[in-house]
Amino acid sequence: MSDYNIKIENVVASTKLAEEFDLTKIEAEFEGAEYNKQKFPGLVYRVSDPKAAFLVFTSGKVVCTGAKNVDDVHTVIGNMAQKLNDIGIKTIENPEITVQNIVASADLQAVLNLNAIAIGLGLENIEYEPEQFPGLVYRIDDPKVVVLIFSSGKLVVTGGKSPENCEQGVEVVRQQLDSMGLL
């Protein structure tokens, strides 16, 4: 009843696993690792345990993206630390992991009139350029998230730091559309 099929699609997190990394060595030891300093300063490494992708930097900082939930983020980062240890690289014991962004999808189960919604929410509060992209962009301050609204009633919520933020974002949109009789 309170759902709307909210589904987390991607979680981005950052952490620091060491004071510094020798990316050339990691590239040589980890099969599949890509490192082109002139192209991008970070080393790219993909894992399929729980599926995720890492960006590893010489500073020891790491970005983890592609995970389907917050728990997986901790799992894959833990696995990553273990793999580094196996290669003889020491890592920080209990790294502080920060979730930076969560992308979620949802479905309001209703066909929407985006022009009406644009006027209802206020042209100064939204961006809707069907010539460029089919979704209406709505930025919310309360949970600080951005919601992409489609005529099919499907939504994409991004920018949230927690699953709660995403749910709140969906609720705010549902409530506002409902109050304007556009749902």
Next chain:
Amino acid sequence: RLRKWQRRIRVSNATERNLAFALSELDRMASALGLPRTVRETAAVVYRKAVDKNLIRGRSIEGVAAAALYAACRQCSVPRTLDEIGEVSRVSRKEIGRTYRFISRELSLKLMPTSPIDYVPRFCSGLNLKGEVQSRGVEILRQASEKELTSGRGPTGVAAAAIYIASILCGERRTQREVADVAGVTEVTIRNRYKELAEELDIEIIL
């Protein structure tokens, strides 16, 4: 004091020179796109407002001019796509779009998304179609809008499909290729849109 005065003159000269350049750019682009004087004047007004609000800082004069022209076309209901503006500008479509969003927000232009209906006159004349076909096309678009067949779809694609159908219904058939070319969309898009319109609006296409 004399220094200060000279500085003012220099700034004034630079400002005037930049404004003159911007206005000549607007004229050049507008001519290339065959836009009427009223649109050029509207664009000039938008550009001057942007200058007055110091919105040019960190942006190129050409970019702001192109964005002002894009905005003016929409305000005057004779829209040009970002690609079309981009074709006559040195600035990329992406940069023009980015600048447009910025000045649109800062100047509170509050423009509604482009309506497919505003493209009908231009596309029809480009296809040498009479006013009867235009009216038919506009009517189809009105019904399409009521049945929620335009939300999220590209305005040029929907307009092209409506004109394609109208041309057939009026016995002045234009091929999908011809319509696609003047509208700047692919035949596949026209096909997808017209199938949806014909089905949802119960229009029989025989041929």
Next chain:
DNA sequence: ATCTTACTTTTGAAAGC
């Protein structure tokens, strides 16, 4: 004509140009 692949938009961190 239809399929596949790919790009449009949004978000966030990382180090450097």
Next chain:
DNA sequence: GCTTTAAAAAGTAAGAT
């Protein structure tokens, strides 16, 4: 601002079959 990662939404596009 750009570069790189991942992911969804729906429309449009391009090249292949």
